[in-house]
Amino acid sequence: MALIENTKCECGHQNRVGTVLCESCGKPLDDRGDSKGLLEMRYDGVARRSQRVNPNFIDRIWNFFSSVKVAVYLIIFTLVGAMLGTIFEQESNFINFDPTTFYKDKYGQIGEIYYKLGLSHTYESWWFVLLLVMIGASLVICSLDRVLPLYKALSKQRIPKHMQFLTRQKVVYQGPLAEEGRDWVERAVKPLRKKGYRVHTEKSALLAEKQRFSRWGPYIIHIGLIVFLLAVLFRGLPGLHYDQHYWFPEGEKTKIPGTNLYLENEKFRVEYYSEDEMSEGFRKTGKVVAKLFETKAVLYECTANCDDPSKEPQLKEVQRHAIQVNDPLTYKGLRAYQFDFDLTPKLRSVQPVLVNQVTGEQYGKFKLEMNNPQQEFKLGPYTLELKNKFLDFSLNEQGQPISKSKDPNAPAFLFVVKGPDLPEEGSQFIYFPKQIDKERFQQDAINEKLGGLQNKLELDVQSMEDVDIIASSSYLNIRIDRAMPFVWLGLGIVMLGLIMSFYWQHRRIWLRIDEGILTLGAHTTKNWFGMRREVSSFLSAMGIEADEKSLENGGE
């Protein structure tokens, strides 16, 4: 066996290694011309770019990724890997949980193995991403390796083809002609053009071709898939992807961390299914189910002082929407989804008056905020200096006042009061805005010890209008996915490629006349039935009756 394949065709053309059909005349190079089997017409018989005589290291990598077989295996591995990730829920489904114990507790031994194998984050694991990258490499290299030679082959086709090239096509006709070859060929141009072919003639040979662009369909699909893959793989770039959950208390403008946007929950409301809307069986369970929950949200963009925490940011309203489940607020790629809610009311501020218990005189009212309260209040002859506050009042082991949390569950305010009949340095006074706390923590008893003001002065909230409450908080899922437009773009390109290659076919008819014998071969990328009918109808227009079925070349 010769080490170096002889790739020179009898027509004198020097072909590249791996060529199946001579690039010039189309003669099959695979055998010595004794075979009568159908031709291998893929890529028009030209060599793929990476096919070389002495492949070196780079060529070998190139060949590996250029192989369709490898691509199929890569796709199968990726599919199996993706399936593994659907067995148990993935870590990314949870906001706050401990994966080290979750899988074991829920699924036992199997769950633990699943977690230990790293399958609880399949789609973020190195091997899964590596498979996707390899598919990407395969797409790029496969395409480059085939599309360039194919483009060259199709853009410089020779019109007269080797006899074997014609007789070994799938659609073939051979028969005698009564007239001169050149005249017949000239006459053939018109009916072919009528069928939409572009016709080229050379002496007594003819090439008719249509819808060549459909050959580029698969490569367009590949480009689309590459765009899609890149978008998916680079979703993790900073700023492209954001998925967080935050609480938005009613009536507050809350900053969305990591952005320069603020979201105000103007009003939150929830509706429950009423008794008569429930079925008999469900009523018995005693459950209450929310029918609708809605956050009237306003989105603000910061226009100035955004980056300076010592200044008040300037906000501009940019969007307004009533967020419901599956109906998010959207603004420039940001989406705010309704996720949860909390109906625990929280005190925002109270507006008490100062009452002189002896004379009954009232001074005030003044606004006492739970967060960032004003620190000094002048009320008639009295001055109240706010010394300390405990939003969730409690006493520690040493008997000192502390706050158990940052939520105003049991707020308490410690004032130093100065004024007539009081010591010059002032007298301490503790105030619990909530009636229940006043009794529970015995406000009067504490004040007795602090300075004995409980019989002289009192802070009193006179009506519910003077109480400002955060009635509820809405839990929203804030998402930004800037890679999505690229995902859609990629899929759009894929669709375009699919349409190109599915709805059109690249059809070619070659014919030559040698000494009164017409030889015709035809090729299409798909729909051979249609191709045969087209050839048959062309022949009948030329006065040759050939049955569609008789045109089929079975090979041997």
Place this chain on the structure above:
Amino acid sequence: MGKARRPVQIIVLLCIVVLGAYAINSAVLGRGNDKPVVGSKPPAVKLLGLDGKVHTLDEYKGKAIVINFWATWCTYCVNEMPALQQQWEKWRDSGVVVLGINTGEDKMTVTNFTQQLGTDFPILFDTDNEAVRDYGVVPMPTTFFVDKKGKIASIQQGELNLKTLNEQIKQLVQTEG
């Protein structure tokens, strides 16, 4: 034809390797929601301090930083405050900064608290929970030890071990930047 192809092949392969490595890297590291880990740089912060000025980590370049996330209502945080103050006094001249990041409380609460305990290391207000998010703080307290080269040397979730705290800071000082 053959000559022009080689560079193209090499460029395409290189692009695939670089993009692929980046994709794998960001997928694997991005799993933890970009939370800082040991060896990474502490996320930048820009917060208002108790002194009324705006502070960033850049001010402490070349110094070792002990970043402690705390709140007055968190008992463990309160317990370790005196120890942090002690370490601050001991190491401040050797280029160590103790930085207390208060999570979401107002100025009065924090001022009263620090006066009561007598701490004077710098305190910053994380009003909008931005630092909490960037640092991925879940339990409180959480403490990040940043060495002089600006890399996180260790992360302590929950209470500090007061017995080894001194040793931990000593090690930070020894990594000269």
